[in-house]
Amino acid sequence: MSIALRLTLWYAVSTFAVVLVATAALYWSLVKAMYNEDVSDLADNLDYARLLIRSSPESQSALAFRLQSRSAPRSAIYLRLLDSDANPLTESPGMKEELAPPTKEELATLGSIQSNPHRSFSRSGEPLLSLLARVDGEKSPGPPRYLQIAMERGHDEQFLVRYRAHVWFVLGLALVVCAFVGHLIARTGMRPIENIGRAAARIRATTLHERIETRGLPAELSELASAFNDMLDRLDQSFRHISQFSDDVAHELRTPINNLRGEIEVGLSKSRSAEEYRAVLESCQEECGRLSHLVRTLLFLARSDTAGDGLQRQKINVGEELRKIETYYEAAAAEAGIDLEVAAPGSVHADLDRTLFQQAVGNLVANAMTYTPAGGHVRLAAKTCQSGITVSVSDTGCGIAPEHLPRVFERFYRADPARGNSAQNVGLGLAVVKSIAQRHGGHVEIDSKVGRGTEVRLILPVSA
Ligand SMILES: Nc1ncnc2c1ncn2[C@@H]1O[C@H](COP(=O)(O)OP(=O)(O)OP(=O)(O)O)[C@@H](O)[C@H]1O
Ligand SMILES: [Mg+2]
DSSP states (O other): OOHHHHHHHHHHHHHHHHHHHHHHHHHHHHHHHHHHHHHHHHHHHHHHHHHHHHHOGGGGGGGGSOEEOSSSTTSEEEEEEEOTTSOEEEEOTTHHHHOOOOOHHHHHHHTTSOOOOEEEEOTTSOEEEEEEEESSOTTOSSSOOEEEEEEEOHHHHHHHHHHHHHHHHHHHHHHHHHHHHHHHHHHHHHHHHHHHHHHHHHOOGGGTTOOOOOTTOOHHHHHHHHHHHHHHHHHHHHHHHHHHHHHHHHHHHHHHHHHHHHHHHHHHSSOOOHHHHHHHHHHHHHHHHHHHHHHHHHHHHHHHHHSOOOOOEEEEEHHHHHHHHHHHHHHHHHHHTOEEEEEOOTTOEEEEEHHHHHHHHHHHHHHHHHTSOTTOEEEEEEEEETTEEEEEEEEOSOOOOTTTGGGTTSTTOOSOTTSSOTTTOOSOHHHHHHHHHHHTTOEEEEEEETTTEEEEEEEEOSOO
């Protein structure tokens, strides 16, 4: 069921319920007011008749006439005068057919008081309201006499029947009006949502720059539209990254493939000696090695993005691992004239994936050695810190300009392609380091000053 239909139903039902209750309350108070008025009218007539009988007993015969109510002229009033044995002395014409006389017991229980109004039906089915009362005071001589007075209420009933018919008609009309107004309100309320839906449906991969207009929207929907626009911002950014990434991948794959093709074409252009073919094949092998390294790295990053952490954690002595890495790079450092040292106490331990940890620190050391000239220093250090352990690789190399620093962890981003070995370095090393840190639940920081050197810190939790 649509929201508009639900709102319409809720509105119509609740409004109709309120109207129904209000009408019922009004009807009830009208019925009560009419009844009270009839009772007081009957009591007035009773007093008047009692007065007449007391003042001139011979005028009793006047009561034999069918009296008309003074306040409700269309309601007939009947009177009956009774002796103490409940025998009628005189009565209005037709009264015998309308209302039976009271019993002797009823008169005996009455005493000096007037009875409560009594509702009954005449023999002809007419609703009646009657009262019974003593004519004379307690101290008056002779046996007591009683008056029975009754009023026909058929007119009231007919009025109420007509009134009820009107009320039902008006209520039916109110239901239709409530449903219609509810529908209008729901449609108007839903229009901004429909507009948002239409705007959202228009957005495609090629029109990700489009945004939903938030001006003029109600507060709740404005929040929703802003959240939607924020999501589009993020999607747009991700799309740009993916598209940039695909461009970079294509570009980086094209270079070694072109190199391969060039070397093969040169090799095949004329007949060559076995030595020359060997040299061409070796060069091709080297190029293939670079290609497969690039593809492996890209696969690694792609899997890190989609898979869970997938780590094979084990307790490792971080200082020991750093010393192993130092040993691995020692020869290259000596050749490049760089001083490589490790400063880590043996007490730093953590649950890490050994291979990935070595890969991350290896990438940092490779960078430090690439961007540090001969005579420079590269230092590996480890210590415990508040959030786990900090492993840092610092150098005294060329440093990174501040405008590049925020982007060096992006894939394929190279701060200064003129430096380093542009055939070897593609700009994925730091992206891999960041990905490894995140898979361990940690993060990576970088500080650098142009001409002074760079420090990269891996901050990792001690355990998962
Ligand atoms: N220690 C450093 N000193 C100076 N610049 C650095 C240092 N480490 C990284 N950079 C800069 O950051 C860029 C990104 O580094 P990253 O390791 O991601 O890529 P790369 O070293 O160029 O290539 P790859 O590591 O994929 O072979 C580098 O191109 C370089 O400009
Ligand atoms: Mg690198």
